[in-house]
Amino acid sequence: MTPVLASGSVAGDVDATSDPRSAARAALDAAIAHLSSLQHEQGWWKGDLATNVTMDAEDMMLREFLGIATAETRDQSARWIRSQQREDGTWATFFGGPGNLDTTVEAWVALRIAGDQATAPHMLRAQQFVRAQGGVERSRVFTRIWLALFGLWDWRDLPNLPPELIHLPRWFPLNVYDWGCWARQTIVPLTVVCTLRPRRPLPFAIDELRTGAELEAFAPWSTVGGAFQRADVLLHAYAKRPLRQLRTGAMRRAAEWIIARQEADGGWGGIQPPWVYSILALHLLGYPLEHPVLRAAVDGLEGFVITEDTDEGPIRRVEACQSPVWDTALAVNALLDSGISGDDARVRRAADWLAREQITGDGDWQVRRPGIPSGGWAFEFANDVYPDVDDGAEVVMALRRVGSNRPTLLRRGVDRGIAWTAGMQSKDGGWGAFDADNTRTLATHLPFCDFGAVIDSPSADVTAHVVEMLAAEGRARGERCRRGVAWLLEHQEPDGSWFGRWGANHVYGTGAVVPALVAAGIPADHNAIRASVRWLGEHQNADGGWGEDLRSYRDPDWIGHGASTASQTAWALMALVAAGEADDGGGVVERGIAYLAGTQRADGTWDEDLYTGTGFPGDFYINYGLYRLIFPIWALGRYVGGGPA
Numbered sequence: 001m002t003p004v005l006a007s008g009s010v011a012g013d014v015d016a017t018s019d020p021r022s023a024a025r026a027a028l029d030a031a032i033a034h035l036s037s038l039q040h041e042q043g044w045w046k047g048d049l050a051t052n053v054t055m056d057a058e059d060m061m062l063r064e065f066l067g068i069a070t071a072e073t074r075d076q077s078a079r080w081i082r083s084q085q086r087e088d089g090t091w092a093t094f095f096g097g098p099g100n101l102d103t104t105v106e107a108w109v110a111l112r113i114a115g116d117q118a119t120a121p122h123m124l125r126a127q128q129f130v131r132a133q134g135g136v137e138r139s140r141v142f143t144r145i146w147l148a149l150f151g152l153w154d155w156r157d158l159p160n161l162p163p164e165l166i167h168l169p170r171w172f173p174l175n176v177y178d179w180g181c182w183a184r185q186t187i188v189p190l191t192v193v194c195t196l197r198p199r200r201p202l203p204f205a206i207d208e209l210r211t212g213a214e215l216e217a218f219a220p221w222s223t224v225g226g227a228f229q230r231a232d233v234l235l236h237a238y239a240k241r242p243l244r245q246l247r248t249g250a251m252r253r254a255a256e257w258i259i260a261r262q263e264a265d266g267g268w269g270g271i272q273p274p275w276v277y278s279i280l281a282l283h284l285l286g287y288p289l290e291h292p293v294l295r296a297a298v299d300g301l302e303g304f305v306i307t308e309d310t311d312e313g314p315i316r317r318v319e320a321c322q323s324p325v326w327d328t329a330l331a332v333n334a335l336l337d338s339g340i341s342g343d344d345a346r347v348r349r350a351a352d353w354l355a356r357e358q359i360t361g362d363g364d365w366q367v368r369r370p371g372i373p374s375g376g377w378a379f380e381f382a383n384d385v386y387p388d389v390d391d392g393a394e395v396v397m398a399l400r401r402v403g404s405n406r407p408t409l410l411r412r413g414v415d416r417g418i419a420w421t422a423g424m425q426s427k428d429g430g431w432g433a434f435d436a437d438n439t440r441t442l443a444t445h446l447p448f449c450d451f452g453a454v455i456d457s458p459s460a461d462v463t464a465h466v467v468e469m470l471a472a473e474g475r476a477r478g479e480r481c482r483r484g485v486a487w488l489l490e491h492q493e494p495d496g497s498w499f500g501r502w503g504a505n506h507v508y509g510t511g512a513v514v515p516a517l518v519a520a521g522i523p524a525d526h527n528a529i530r531a532s533v534r535w536l537g538e539h540q541n542a543d544g545g546w547g548e549d550l551r552s553y554r555d556p557d558w559i560g561h562g563a564s565t566a567s568q569t570a571w572a573l574m575a576l577v578a579a580g581e582a583d584d585g586g587g588v589v590e591r592g593i594a595y596l597a598g599t600q601r602a603d604g605t606w607d608e609d610l611y612t613g614t615g616f617p618g619d620f621y622i623n624y625g626l627y628r629l630i631f632p633i634w635a636l637g638r639y640v641g642g643g644p645a
Contacts, residue, residue, distance in 0.1 A: 020590045021640060023597040028338055028636040034604030035331060035629055036346055043353035045331045046324040047625025048306060050611070052093045053081045054103050055272055055318040057110035059301070061146055062276050064113050065200055066283060068298065076307065076316035078114035081107050082122065083315065089125025094550050094611040094621040096563075101133040102143045102451070105209060109147070118208050127208045135211030140451045145194065149280075152206050155197040157215065159447035160235035162242075163191040163250035166257060170367055173442050176257075177367045180456035181386045181434040183443075184364070185261065185274030189281035192254050195239070195247075196284045224445040232447050255285050259293055261364075263382040266300025270380030272320045275301065320615070323624065325357055326379050329394035330630045336401050338637025343403035351402040354395050355413050359387045365424065368436045372423035375416030389431050390502065392421035393465040397472055418473060421466055422480050429483035430458025430491070431466045433502070452616035459501030460491055460509045464516035471519035485520050488513050489528055496531030497560065504568065504612045504621070506559050507548045510536060511571025515578035524580040533579050535560070536572050537588045544595035545569040547610070553617040566606035567624075569595055570631035577638045593639060596632050605629045 039045055060077045063069035084107075085091055090099025091107045108126045116123055130136065136147070147153035166188060168175035176184050219226035258278050261268055268274040279297050287294050304319045332350050340347060360374050363385045376387030377395045396417045404410040426437045438456040443449060463484050470481040492498055492513075493506065500508030510532050522529060538560075540546060545564025552558035562568075573592045576582070581589050600606055606628045613622030 020593045020597075024593050024636045024640050027597045027600050028633060028640060030600065030604035031629060031633045031636070032335065032338060032340070032604075035335075035626075035633060038626075039331075039346055039350070043328070043349035043351075044324045045327045045350070045626060045630075046322060047327055047627070047629075049319045049321055049323060049613075049625065050623040051320045051615070051620065052100075052103050053084050053091050053110075054106050055320050056081055056316070057103075057106040058146065058272070058276060059318045060110045060113055061106075061149070062279065064202075065149055065198075065280070066289065066298070068289070069113075073316060074114045076314050078111055078116065079310070079313055080315040080317045081110055082116075083310070083312070085122055085126070088129065089122065089127075090129045091126075093619070095609045095623065097550060097621075099129055101130060101138060102140045104130055105136055105139050105143050106146065108209065109150075109152070109206065112204050113202065118204070123208075130209045131211050134213055136206060136209040137211060137213040137215065141448055142451055145190070147206065149193075149198060149200065151199045151201040155194070155199075156236065158194065159232050160239055161187065161191045161194045161448055162235055162239065162247075163195050163254050164242075164246060165191055166250050166254050167246070173440065174446075177364065177435075178438070178440045179443055179454055180438055181364060182269060182271060182274065183452075183454040185269045186277055188254050189258055189274065189277040192251060192281035193277060193284060195251070198284055224442070225447075228446050251285065255282060258282060261385050262293060262297070263384060265303060265382040266296035266298075267382070268297075269386055270321055270378065270383035272304070272318065320620075320622070322380050324381055325354065325377050325391050325395065327624075327626050327630070328354055329377075329391060329398050330634070331626070332398035332402070333394060334630050334634035334637060336398065337634055337641065339641055341403075342401045347402050348404070351399055351404065351410070354399060355404075355410055358395075358413050358417065359384050360416075361385075363387060365435055368438070369423055372420055373416060375413070375420035376424075377417070386434055387420070388433050389421055389424050390433055390462050390465055392417055392424075393462075393469040396421060397469050400473065418469070422470060425466075425480055425483070426458050428458060429487035430460075430463040431484070432456040432458045433462055452619045458487065460488060460498040461500050461502055461512040463487055464498075464509075464512040468516035468519045471516070471521070476520045481520055485517060485522065488517060489522075492528055492531070495559075496528075496533075496535035498532075500614065501617065502614050503571070504550050504614055505548050505552045505617075507536075507539070507546050507568045507571050508612070508614075511568075511575045514575035518578045529579050532575060533581060536576060540572070540588055540591065544591035545599070546572040546592070550611060550614070550621050553614075563610060564595060564599075565608050565610050565612055565628070566596060566599065567608060567612045567627040567631045570635035573635040574631075574638060577635070582639055589639070593636070596636065600632075606632060 056077050063073060088099060091103040092098060093100045093103055104126050141159060144153045144158055148155045148158060166176060170177050176188060179187055218229045258281060268278045282294055305316060307314055307316050328350050332347055335347055357377055359376050359378060361384055377391040378387050379391055396414055399410060399414050424436045425431055432438055433456055435456050443454050467481055467484040475481050497506040498509035498513045500506060514529060514532050541564045543564050546568045547562035547564040548560055548568060549558045549562035569592055576589050584590060608628035611621040611623040612627055613624045615622055
């Protein structure tokens with residue numbers, strides 16, 4: 001969707017082409033006013049997170065499996081799922097994206113559970129797409145696990161995932177700590193589910209989605225994937241006659257591992273997949289739904305449900321995650337870089353809340369970094385076992401600049417945050433999101449792993465945020481920062497951009513790295529900076545904005561290309577301003593400013609249907625509700641003020 005000029009925009013009263021700074025100032029003031037109106041009385045900000053309807057389909061299937069579904073939840077979820085179907089009968093993983101086989105299969109099954117007939121026109125269109133894609137036989141492993149739960153797929157035709165995995169020592173390949181934290185928390189409960197192989201039939205079949213296609217042939221013996229496929233045959237044989245004592249102990253230990261990681265809100269990791277599969281695993285191990293662990297888990301899911309009234313009736317949709325710490329840290333930094341005082345009441349309320357959210361307990365990160373004292377922040381309201389480096393960097397950058405009634409206590413928290421965040425550096429000099437040195441790729445070749453990233457390697461965007469934080473603290477010449485800078489320079493793409501792991505995509509990576517390198521002392525005339533400036537200039541859209549379609553993660557033809565969005569335009573502008581391009585006399589930057597000023601809504605924010613957040617590159621994407629507001633504020637603020645404060 002290409003944005004159009006907003007009618008009634010506050011900034012629209014100023015001619016951005018002849019007076020870009022005045023237009024930027026007007027747009028900035030309106031945006032700050034809107035952001036201020038969204039702050040919670042406790043000090044935090046949180047935008048809604050939109051993903052795709054697999055969240056809602058799987059929520060419906062979970063409730064059906066547990067026997068807790070109601071006519072109301074079925075109807076409301078089904079109404080939402082139907083509303084997201086496109087004219088061609090498909091469901092996509094992101095707005096404007098191509099139809100997705102797995103999402104369409106899961107949506108179709110959910111609607112059948114809700115009572116939609118397979119012969120209904122919208123269901124027939126979905127069936128036609130599924131069969132054209134090779135049928136349910138070509139769907140991902142996770143989708144087929146859900147089908148197997150209801151007897152719609154044979155468990156024997158799924159990769160084996162033995163619970164004995166939990167017994168592997170931490171130094172041994174494929175131990176649970178070799179997986180990224182999100183995968184680790186999902187794999188452990190799934191070893192239980194896939195071992196117990198439950199089957200609770202539904203009153204319908206899925207013959208309409210089958211093509212009769214044979215399972216895909218094994219890869220050659222000489223490949224890692226091919227070797228694992230053949231090892232899977234042996235695991236299936238072992239599953240028929242396992243070592244009983246070893247298996248029983250593994251199941252018990254898996255349950256203990258899961259329960260030990262339950263969070264205060266009842267969930268696991270603050271995200272949908274481990275939460276859902278942990279509920280299933282414990283339930284299948286005999287924990288009744290009335291047990292405090294499961295009661296808290298099921299009740300906690302309601303905190304991720306958004307209900308709305310529509311012309312068709314009420315709808316119910318499920319957030320895959322929530323981002324209050326991230327949104328709040330970004331908002332505070334954006335406001336401070338826009339000239340808002342560190343003693344401003346809005347900023348101080350937010351800072352007080354962020355300071356209280358600091359995590360001082362133990363977590364899985366200690367497996368690789370046992371000597372580092374705790375002091376990070378999580379993305380969510382409750383995820384104390386898994387603080388993340390990205391949040392730590394952004395929170396520290398915010399808190400170090402705000403006023404406080406207890407400055408000594410605040411400074412101690414900042415120092416702990418710096419120590420933890422910096423200490424999570426990997427051996428190669430970069431930073432991953434949740435773990436250090438989570439770089440073993442063996443797990444990525446398992447037959448089970450056909451969806452999403454399963455390891456947490458260092459990335460340019462996270463590394464850049466830590467480098468920028470360390471530079472702001474006056475540590476640019478320190479060893480950690482210098483190694484981080486070297487990592488970033490080494491990982492620049494040949495075209496001058498940087499890959500964006502957690503945002504779409506090269507625009508996000510470049511928007512994060514350039515300000516960090518400049519803050520760390522890399523001069524604006526350095527070849528790496530000049531190459532990135534050229535790349536951004538070459539990929540500016542005709543309307544003055546920037547956009548990069550999420551298909552760029554799999555199709556290089558999309559890199560740097562896509563309809564303009566407010567958030568991606570802001571990322572590009574932040575890089576260009578940092579590179580000294582702000583006063584370009586009607587050039588690239590001023591055209592970008594004109595785009596933001598001209599597309600701003602009358603209420604001070606921007607429309608942004610397109611997704612610009614990344615969960616798993618190539619597989620799972622996010623539309624952050626506040627990105628369209630916070631990042632333009634940040635970019636406009638730096639443009640008006642000449643750079644970061």
